[in-house]
Amino acid sequence: MMPDLGKYAEAVLSSYGVSIALLVVLVWASLRRARRVKKQLEDIESKAKRDG
Numbered sequence: 632m633m634p635d636l637g638k639y640a641e642a643v644l645s646s647y648g649v650s651i652a653l654l655v656v657l658v659w660a661s662l663r664r665a666r667r668v669k670k671q672l673e674d675i676e677s678k679a680k681r682d683g
Contacts, residue, residue: 636643
């Protein structure tokens with residue numbers, strides 16, 4: 632399934648590894664930020680309802 636990469640195998644596979652790791656970090660950071668922003672928005676909305 633994997634093509635013969637010859638002497639470039641290490642560079643290519645490490646590049647794939649770094650790319651996948653960066654994608655995972657970006658998804659994790661995005662989800663973390665989304666949860667934080669959602670919580671802040673809920674707090675602001677509940678305060679606005681209380682204050683009338």
